[in-house]
Amino acid sequence: MEQPLKPSPDSYEARDFGWLVAMSLLFFGLVAIGFWREYRTEWGPYQHEFPEILGHYGKGEEARKFIPGIKQIWIPQIAVTDRCITCHLGYDWSAILPPSLAQPLTPHPAGDLIAKHPFEKFGCTPCHGGQGWATTVNAAHIGGPGWIDPMLTPALAASQGLTMDQMMQMRCNFCHRHDEATPGMDVINRGKTLLRKRKCILCHSIEGRGGNTGPELTYEGDSNPELYDFSRVAGQKTFFNWNVQHLMHASRITPTTQMPDYNMPIDDARALTLLILSWRRQSFPPEYIPAPSEAAAAMQPTPATTPSANAPEHH
Amino acid sequence: MRERLSKLWRTLAWSWSPASERESSEAIVKNFWLHWFPVKVARASMDFNYSFWLGTASAALLAILTITGVMLMFFYVPSTERAYGSIKDLEYAVSFGRLLRNQHRWAAEGMVAVVFIHMARVFFTGAYRGPRAMNWLVGVALLFATLLLSFTGYLLPWDQLAYWAVTVGTGIARQAPIVGNTLALILLGGNQIGQQTLLRFYVMHVFFLPVFAWILFGYHMWRVRKDGGLAAIEPLRNARTSTPRETPAAKSYSLFGVTVGTSVAVRSSMQLEERDQVAASPNLIRRMMLVFLIVFNATLAAALLFNAPLEGPANPAVTPNPAKAPWYFVWLQELVASTTIHLGPYTVSGALLGGILVPGILLAILAAWPFLDQSPREAEGLWFARNRNRQNLVFAAITGAIIILIFVGVFLRGPYWRLYWPGMPRPAMPTLM
Numbered sequence: 001m002e003q004p005l006k007p008s009p010d011s012y013e014a015r016d017f018g019w020l021v022a023m024s025l026l027f028f029g030l031v032a033i034g035f036w037r038e039y040r041t042e043w044g045p046y047q048h049e050f051p052e053i054l055g056h057y058g059k060g061e062e063a064r065k066f067i068p069g070i071k072q073i074w075i076p077q078i079a080v081t082d083r084c085i086t087c088h089l090g091y092d093w094s095a096i097l098p099p100s101l102a103q104p105l106t107p108h109p110a111g112d113l114i115a116k117h118p119f120e121k122f123g124c125t126p127c128h129g130g131q132g133w134a135t136t137v138n139a140a141h142i143g144g145p146g147w148i149d150p151m152l153t154p155a156l157a158a159s160q161g162l163t164m165d166q167m168m169q170m171r172c173n174f175c176h177r178h179d180e181a182t183p184g185m186d187v188i189n190r191g192k193t194l195l196r197k198r199k200c201i202l203c204h205s206i207e208g209r210g211g212n213t214g215p216e217l218t219y220e221g222d223s224n225p226e227l228y229d230f231s232r233v234a235g236q237k238t239f240f241n242w243n244v245q246h247l248m249h250a251s252r253i254t255p256t257t258q259m260p261d262y263n264m265p266i267d268d269a270r271a272l273t274l275l276i277l278s279w280r281r282q283s284f285p286p287e288y289i290p291a292p293s294e295a296a297a298a299m300q301p302t303p304a305t306t307p308s309a310n311a312p313e314h315h
Numbered sequence: 316m317r318e319r320l321s322k323l324w325r326t327l328a329w330s331w332s333p334a335s336e337r338e339s340s341e342a343i344v345k346n347f348w349l350h351w352f353p354v355k356v357a358r359a360s361m362d363f364n365y366s367f368w369l370g371t372a373s374a375a376l377l378a379i380l381t382i383t384g385v386m387l388m389f390f391y392v393p394s395t396e397r398a399y400g401s402i403k404d405l406e407y408a409v410s411f412g413r414l415l416r417n418q419h420r421w422a423a424e425g426m427v428a429v430v431f432i433h434m435a436r437v438f439f440t441g442a443y444r445g446p447r448a449m450n451w452l453v454g455v456a457l458l459f460a461t462l463l464l465s466f467t468g469y470l471l472p473w474d475q476l477a478y479w480a481v482t483v484g485t486g487i488a489r490q491a492p493i494v495g496n497t498l499a500l501i502l503l504g505g506n507q508i509g510q511q512t513l514l515r516f517y518v519m520h521v522f523f524l525p526v527f528a529w530i531l532f533g534y535h536m537w538r539v540r541k542d543g544g545l546a547a548i549e550p551l552r553n554a555r556t557s558t559p560r561e562t563p564a565a566k567s568y569s570l571f572g573v574t575v576g577t578s579v580a581v582r583s584s585m586q587l588e589e590r591d592q593v594a595a596s597p598n599l600i601r602r603m604m605l606v607f608l609i610v611f612n613a614t615l616a617a618a619l620l621f622n623a624p625l626e627g628p629a630n631p632a633v634t635p636n637p638a639k640a641p642w643y644f645v646w647l648q649e650l651v652a653s654t655t656i657h658l659g660p661y662t663v664s665g666a667l668l669g670g671i672l673v674p675g676i677l678l679a680i681l682a683a684w685p686f687l688d689q690s691p692r693e694a695e696g697l698w699f700a701r702n703r704n705r706q707n708l709v710f711a712a713i714t715g716a717i718i719i720l721i722f723v724g725v726f727l728r729g730p731y732w733r734l735y736w737p738g739m740p741r742p743a744m745p746t747l748m
C-alpha cells in the first residue's frame with residue numbers, strides 16, 4: 001500500500017521556490033551582462049569607422065572585404081604578438097590615407113625606416129614598446145600593474161627632456177647595438193662617440209672588454225632601479241634621471257666613487273644614458289641584428305663601395 | 316481555466332512533484348546521479364541556520380573550478396616561454412577568456428575561505444564527535460588539498476606575482492628541520508624555480524590534486540551518510556532516548572568508532588520519526604540546486620566585477636618589493652618576518668618557528684582535536700553549546716589572530732616589509748624611465 005504524500009504547510013517548496021526563481025533571474029542577468037561586455041569592445045567603433053574611410057578614399061573593394069575582429073602581427077621567432085593594428089588599422093595604408101587622419105587610424109609614417117623594417121617582420125612593439133597582446137588602449141600603451149616596458153609616448157619622452165623620436169632610439173639600439181653609427185639615430189650615435197672619446201672602458205667592462213674599477217655595464221639596462229641610492233638625486237626617481245645626474249657629477253650621487261665628475265652638458269648625459277639603458281639582454285635571432293659595417297657605410301657622405309658581395313643595393 | 320494554466324506552467328517548468336513516497340524514493344535510488352543521496356533527510360539537517368550549507372557551497376566551488384579549469388586547459392601552455400602569453404591571450408583575444416579566468420580565480424580564492432568557514436562551522440557545532448571524528452580527519456585532508464590546489468595554481472600564470480609568491484612559499488618549506496632541503500627539492504624539481512617547477516605544479520594542479528580532492532569528497536559524503544546524517548539530529552536523539560546513547564552491542568562494531576561505526580541503516584532510522592524527516596527528492600535536491608546556483612552567481616558576479624591579478628612576466632632578476640605569499644599563506648610570512656629573533660651573535664630563525672613549528676603544531680592539534688575534546692556529548696550538534704565555551708573561544712581567538720595577521724600582511728605591509736598604516740604615504744619606488 002503506497003502512502004500518499006501529505007502536503008505540509010511549512011513545505012520546503014514554498015520556502016525555496018521564490019529563491020530559485022530570483023537566483024535564476026539573477027543568473028540570466030549576469031550572463032546577459034557577460035555578453036554585453038564581450039561585444040562592447042574598445043576597438044569596435046574604430047573597425048566600424050575604418051571601412052567607411054577606405055571607401056571615402058576610393059577603396060570600396062577593400063572596404064567590402066574588411067572583416068571585423070581582432071587583428072594581430074604574430075612573429076614567433078621574436079615572441080611578438082602585436083594586436084596594436086586592431087585599432088591602428090590604417091598603419092599600412094600610407095599610400096592612400098592622409099597623415100592628417102585622427103589616431104588611431106592614421107597611416108604609419110612611411111619612408112625608408114619602414115622599408116628597412118617591414119611590419120610583418122618587425123611588428124610594432126620592438127620599436128615602440130607597450131603591451132602587444134592587449135586590445136584596450138590603456139593596457140596596450142601603458143601596460144598595467146607591474147608592466148615595466150611601457151610604450152614610449154611624446155609625453156613620457158618630454159618628462160625626460162627628450163622627444164619621442166629621440167627616446168625611441170634607445171629601442172632601435174636593442175638591435176643596432178653593434179653599429180658604429182646608424183642613420184636616423186643621431187642621439188645614440190652621439191652617445192657612442194662620447195663613450196669612445198671619454199674612454200669609459202678604462203674602468204668598465206662592456207661585452208668582455210675593459211677595466212674592472214667600476215661595475216660591468218654589458219646589461220646595464222636590465223638593472224633593478226630599486227637597488228640604487230636615490231637620496232642625492234634631484235628630481236624624478238627614475239633610473240634614467242639617476243644616470244643623467246651620475247654622468248654629469250658622479251661624486252654628487254655616489255660620494256665615494258672613483259668615477260670622475262665629467263661635468264658634461266645635459267644633452268650629452270642624456271645621449272649616453274639612452275645608450276647605456278639600451279644595453280639589455282635580447283633574444284633576437286641573427287636575422288634581426290643588422291650587420292654593423294653596412295650601417296657604418298650608410299653614414300658616409302658619399303656612397304661607399306663595399307667589397308662585400310652581399311652589400312645592400314639601397315642606402 | 317486556472318487549473319489549465321497551472322498545469323501548463325507545470326509542463327513548461329517541468330516541475331517534479333512525486334505523487335507518493337515510493338515514487339519519491341525511487342527517484343533517488345534509481346537515478347545514477349542521485350543514488351548516493353539519502354532517500355529521506357532530517358528536517359534538522361535541512362535547517363539553514365545549522366550548516367549554512369557551507370559544505371555544499373564548497374562542493375559547488377570544487378565543481379565550478381573543475382569545469383572552468385578544464386576549459387582553461389584548452390588554452391594554457393605550461394611552458395616558461397608560453398605560459399604568460401597564453402594567459403594574456405585569454406585576457407585579450409579568447410572569447411569570454413577573461414571571464415573564464417576571473418571566475419576560476421575567484422572561485423579558487425573563495426573556496427579556501429568557504430572551506431575554512433565550513434570547518435569553523437563544524438567546530439562551533441561540535442559536529443566532529445564520536446564516529447564523525449573520522450570525517451573531521453577527511454576534512455582536514457580536504458582543507459590541505461584545497462590549499463595545495465590554490466598554491467599550485469598560483470604559479471601557473473608565470474608572472475612576477477606568481478614567481479615570487481612561490482619563491483617565498485618554497486623558501487619557508489626549506490626551513491623545515493632535516494627534511495627542508497629535500498622538500499624544497501621535491502617541490503621545485505631543482506634548486507631554483509624554473510621549467511621543471513612549472514611542469515610539476517601543473518601536473519599536480521590539473522591532475523593529482525583535483526582527483527585526490529574529488530575522491531576524498533566522495534568519501535566525505537559517504538561518511539556523512541554512514542555517520543547517520545548531520546550532527547544536527549543528535550540533540551533530537553538525545554532528547555528522545557532515556558537510556559544512555561550507546562547502541563546495543565549487537566548492532567555496533569565499536570564504541571569509539573574511528574574507522575568503524577554503526578551501519579547506515581541502523582543509525583539513520585534510530586529515534587527519528589516520520590514527522591522529523593522529509594523526502595530527499597525533491598526537497599534536498601531542490602535545495603542543493605539553489606545552493607549551486609547561488610554560488611555560481613556569486614563567482615560569476617565577482618568575475619564580472621573584478622579582474623584576476625596579473626603582473627609583468629616572471630623576472631628572476633627583479634624582486635618585487637615587497638614580495639608577498641598568496642593571502643592564505645601571508646599570515647605565515649608575517650609570522651616568519653616577526654619571529655626572527657637576534658640574541659647577540661645568535662639568530663633564531665623565524666622561518667623555522669613561524670613557518671614550520673607554529674603551523675605544524677596548529678595542524679597537528681586540529682587533526683587530533685576530536686580525540687582530545689572532553690566536552691559532554693550533549694553538546695553535539697548545537698551551535699555554541701555552553702559547555703564548549705572554552706574551546707570555542709580558543710578556536711575563535713586563533714582564527715581571529717590568523718585573520719589579523721592576514722590583514723596586516725595583505726594591506727599594511729609595504730616596501731621593505733615595513734608597516735604602513737592606512738592613509739600613510741608609501742614611498743614611491745624608482746622606475747626605469
Ligand code: HEM
Nearest residue numbers: 366368369370371373374434442451454455457458545546
Ligand atoms: C573540499 C572541501 C570540503 C567539502 C567539499 C566538504 C563538503 C561537505 C558537505 C557537503 C557536508 C554536509 C554538511 C554541510 O553542507 O555543511 C560536510 C559535512 C562535514 N564536513 Fe566537510 N567538506 C569539506 C571540507 C571539510 C573540512 C576542512 C572539515 C574539517 C576539518 C570538514 C568536516 C566535516 C564534518 C565533520 C562534517 C559533518 C558535519 C555534521 O555532521 O554536521 N569538511 N562536508
